[in-house]
Amino acid sequence: MAAKDASEKGKWWRFSLLLILFASLWFFLFYWINRQINYTADVLFYGTTASSYWVFFISAVLYGITTWGIYYTIKQAMHEKSFQSFKKGTQFIMTLAGIPLLISLPFLYLGVTHALVISEEKIQFESFWSLKETEYSWEEDVQGVVIDYSITTTTKIPHKRHFNGRYILHFKDGKKIDMWEGVLEGNLSSMKKIDRTIKKKQIPFTVRKVLTQEEVDEFFNQKDSEIIHDFYSR
Structure with missing residues (x-):
């Protein structure tokens, strides 16, 4: 019984560590995209908005869980040496995660395109829900x-x-x-x-x-x- 409990704890630890790893990778990817879109060499200050950080965090958790599911499916399919197992597992994961992933896309778009950018010529700043970039001279x-x-x-x-x-x-x-x-x-x-x-x-x-x-x-x-x-x- 003790060996079984230790094995279960080990599985949960591995799951948690992998989920944190995948979610962190997604979070930094979203931040990197935000920086690539908004950052320029002449900036005095560049800042990602708090609203964007929240979107990145929630989306990173969602994408991290999905990535873990695909990783686990690939691992099981390789163990069973069955492409059919991989196909069925992937379809099942995307059925569960498809709608949440689609819902997250417009929020991610708003998140990666919004930032406060201050240069010697202008200030770029707008509310999170604005689709139009505002520039102030x-x-x-x-x-x-x-x-x-x-x-x-x-x-x-x-x-x-x-x-x-x-x-x-x-x-x-x-x-x-x-x-x-x-x-x-x-x-x-x-x-x-x-x-x-x-x-x-x-x-x-x-x-x-x-x-x-x-x-x-x-x-x-x-x-x-x-x-x-x-x-x-x-």
Whole structure:
């Protein structure tokens, strides 16, 4: 009985590892296609949207299970030395997975074609459900930049404070993007590249709240504090 249980556990482990492997390969394939479609050499920032990541993840699991099924069918057919077994197994898998795979295709199309791309000439950004690519010119379409921040206290660690920077691009059509916390997730090095371009384009800045020196010292090291001073002293 113990040997049988160990054998069953081994099978489940192999299934899990293969499923993770196949799903990971599909996920990175979807991401690679997204990057090939949207990325250009002159970009200051390239980012896949959160909606696209969710589509990639769910589709990768679905495609991973299907791939595992085909792999197992091939393995069994080779063991039995029967092409007919492979044919029947493949037909059965595609019957089960065919409709979910077809349903996933339009979502995958939206996922691989959507990204936030920022270059020195323009900004490409649109909602996940939009089929039309939207381009914004720095000079003609960007209304201004609003710089702000908030400080929150975490509930897990008492008295532990967290800095939330805001660097919001406002467009003339009413849309806005929080570049700092919303897109770059606090990445100051990428934020500095974009800020340099915005200053060069002479886009208007509005600083809603100025950081105190005590707050700068609390949240930033010496290297980053120079960037922060530049942001909040305009």
